[in-house]
Amino acid sequence: MSRRADYEPHTGDPEQDLAYDREQRARARTSSDGSDEVPGEVAGYLAFFANAIENEDNVDEVRHLYESAFPDLTERFFRERMWPDEHQVEAIVGPGRRIFIILYKELYYRQLYARNQRGPSLTHRYESFMNYQDLFSEVLNAKEPLKLALPNIWLWDIVDEFVYQFQAFCLFKANPSKRILDDIDELMNIEENQNAWNIYPVLNILYSLLGKSQINEQLAATKAKQNPDDVADEFGQSKLYFKLGYFSLIGLLRTHVLLADYHQALKTVEGLEMGPKGLYNSVPSCLVTLHYFVGFSHLMMRNYGEATKIFVNCLLYIQRMKSVQLQNQQAKKNFQYDVIGKTNDQLYQLLAICLTLQPQRIDEAVASQLWERVGDRMSRMANGDIDEFRSCFQMGCPKFLSPTTVVYEGGNLSKEPLIRQCQAFLEGIESQIALPILRGYLKLYTTLPTHKLASFMDVKEADYDSFLGKLLTFKMIVNELGKDVSTVGVGADASDVEETTTDIDFYVDKDMIVIADTKVSRRVGEHFIKHIHKLYEVQSILSKLDVSPKPAA
Template sequence: MWAEELPEDVSYDSYGYYPPSDYDRPGKSHTGDPRQDLEYERQYQQQTYIVPEVIKNFLTYFQKCIKEQNLFEIQHSYENGFNKLTDRFFKNTPWPDASVIASIVGNDYIFLILYKELFYRHIYARVPGGPTQDQRFESYYNYCNLFNYILNAEGPVPLELPNQWLWDIIDEFIYQFQSFSLYRSKVTKKTDDDMDHLRRNPKIWNVHSVLNVLHSLVEKSNINRQLEVFSSGGDPDSVSGEFGQQSLYKMLGYFSLIGLLRLHSLLGDYYQALKVLESIDFNKKNMYSRVPACQITTFYYVGFAYLMMRRYQDAIRTFSNVLLYIQRTKQMFQNRASLYDQISKMNDKMYTLLAISLVLHPMRIDESVHSQLREKFADRMLRMQKGDMGEFETSFSFACPKFLSPVPPNYDQMTPTFHKEPFLLQLKVFLQEVTQQILLPTIRSYLKLYTTLPMSKLATFMDLTDEELQTNLMCFKHKMKNVVWTKGTSGLEGEFQSASEVDFYIDKDMIHIADTKVARRYGDFFIRQIHKFEEITHNLKQVQ
């Protein structure tokens, strides 16, 4: 089981938190170890902390809802109660330590694990300075406890959580792995003790542990088989097995597939990122896609993988679909500030990636998305079309994921820029591809002006030799043709197609050009806008 990836010097108990140290013993106040003395002081301060009565009442009620598996009240407490109390009492400070909360909720093993999951997530998101190194380790051990409880049980565990919380658990688990990987790659602001502690614990937040968790949840839930049956119109429960029938395992399995997509993308393995999603049909709405943040994350990483694999048509289709989805559903997020901010940032990133894709491979997209793109990115797209490599680099740097190295660094030979190396490698690959196509927008603009054009004349326009022009024309033909998904559930499948709005052939040093662009159907656009305004008018009349 994946928990065996823990460091050898940790005496791990699958039903404990972490090994008791000297400061847990009665009457022990000084150990001679500065790290343990600081921890003792922190524990002592927490134990003397007076928890407000409203917090006690909330936690007691929250615990009761989880015990009774009251899904509606759990969701309400998770999405509203916890966030409102956070803004009121703990906006920039941690919630009380679990040792303090234990005196309120008793020795409730599962509730304390879930509480600590929220506790550490809040520290990562809201506390200035972020988590300490010890807190990063403690959060990892807490995830060990949670996933061992779920995966090591002989039968399905008696636990029900809302889909949003289950998604947040997987999403945060990968985020904290990503955060730790970047943290350990930076030499700045670390003491010698911190560096020594990292050297002694190479298996904490190890990539194999994270992969093992996600694959174990996928296998336990039998989610791939369920999705295959669902896509073919069958009943997923017929192949789900004992664990897969439970919502907890089914949804964790599905979200783990999305987690694997994200993780492989962060590591730069785009083929494997799409490979893990072969059982998911993105062109069908289904019961698994009811968490908006999961939907948006999925399409962002799928679109980015397509972009890096030079499948521009698929990237454009993917980004257009999800941006249209955000346009239509953004009102759902406005009352949830943190989710709204997160989705707004992702929205800007995807518009940037869509702009890059359209510069490299112009094609028609939905009119409403296109109008937003013109409004926000017209100047940047113009600079990219003119071959401004600095604009390509800036846009890619803003919109790409935070790439990771899968292995711990050599702490004795680290440089101040070591943490940037995975990003710089992906940037280099991207810019190499762009450099190969740098003259294609100019060639395209000339070809659109003529039906026939001598090669020598075009070579003069572009200040190239005939041989250089011929090479670039062949490059144009090659780059405008790529694999495009047409049918099936696998995003890796497809057929070679060309979506270029101009096509040409060369005969005796003469370029013959055909305009393949299909005129925009403006009628459909106006009809959609008329229906939209009629609906708004109807709603206004009802309000009056």
């Protein structure tokens, strides 16, 4: 059997190897004494895991232990019970391994959240927050960078789970039906002292990670083609701190969207390079999360064209990942791909809204799937069915939260933030509800009197002025498509994105609407000229590099 399967590390030091073997034999004898004891294979895994984490050169091994071995052992030994508690684990791995115990508890509580459909108890929610606080305190209060190397997927999962558990706690405290009577006093104590899952410490931790890693300064330097190390201290130059800061940007994006602060959400990630070099590409669930929340923010700010491009790029990525997704679901090893599958369904609902309000050409692979899934719904939305807009939004939006709402007794108020955001969205839609119908008429003419168009749409004479307002609203949406691209999707560059416009444009001259065909051929020449200039820039940078051969040792 392979070394990974047996979890028997060979350090190269005979004394360490012999000590490890003696420890494992003792664990195996202990585990055979009773059914509640830790199985010998699990004890070996935990001891090997602790040793691997302490070695900074063992990132690939740690990733295997985290991403494959942990789910496999969970499936085999812990389908009906929880993993060992921290005291049992500490007895196995030995004292003085505080970082490993904290990281293990993070996995333990994450499994607890995933296993209980109604969510964990209030005590476990509190203990999980305290563990996160211990973890981030170790990272943020260190006098020098921690000598810890974790795989990208684990670092992202830590930040993502931290935000998720904050969201879950806010929904939990607003819904009395999820609690037992004994929880009331404890919840009152937590809220009075504000010492767990409060919005201020959560934001403080995420922003502190940004500051400690100097991630914004480094991203700005990279975008300006400067050396990011010139603006970073020893913490910023540490891979651990850089990656935690990077993923915290996306965690903050999600947090601000859940709080319905869409402008701040987009401002948080404006420094991220949305392209193949972005760190988020190394973790599929991170990529999908970034695109979903950026696209949703644009949707709520009525930048439908920008939201469409982001949603389409994300859906194309998920389609390319489908074979891996199915493979992992069959193995039942990685629940993240199930999360990606759920987000995939939400993306189609939101894309349907965007294309109904602002039709444009999209990739055929996505268009065919969209029509198959929500084609009938899009037709009803195009005919002005406000209930279909409501249903589409509620199926596609995230679970909004109110960080200050606490209900000790009474009705469930956890859905109130969603209802408020849905109402705000529909109020904006009501002013645009006639736009798909309006567009259908304008496509039939080159010139059309405004009064004639009003009669087509059964507009009364008293409502004629408001009708002109709707006409100008539609004009504003058409113009929005022509604005500069600020965010593009996975692996794309702004200059490579084909112009996506509606197929009509118009202007109003007194009482006459003049409609123009805006279908234009792509400017191929400009595309090549831009890339020639980019090549010159790369050559200029390369020519300045010192490539002289190093002297032989």
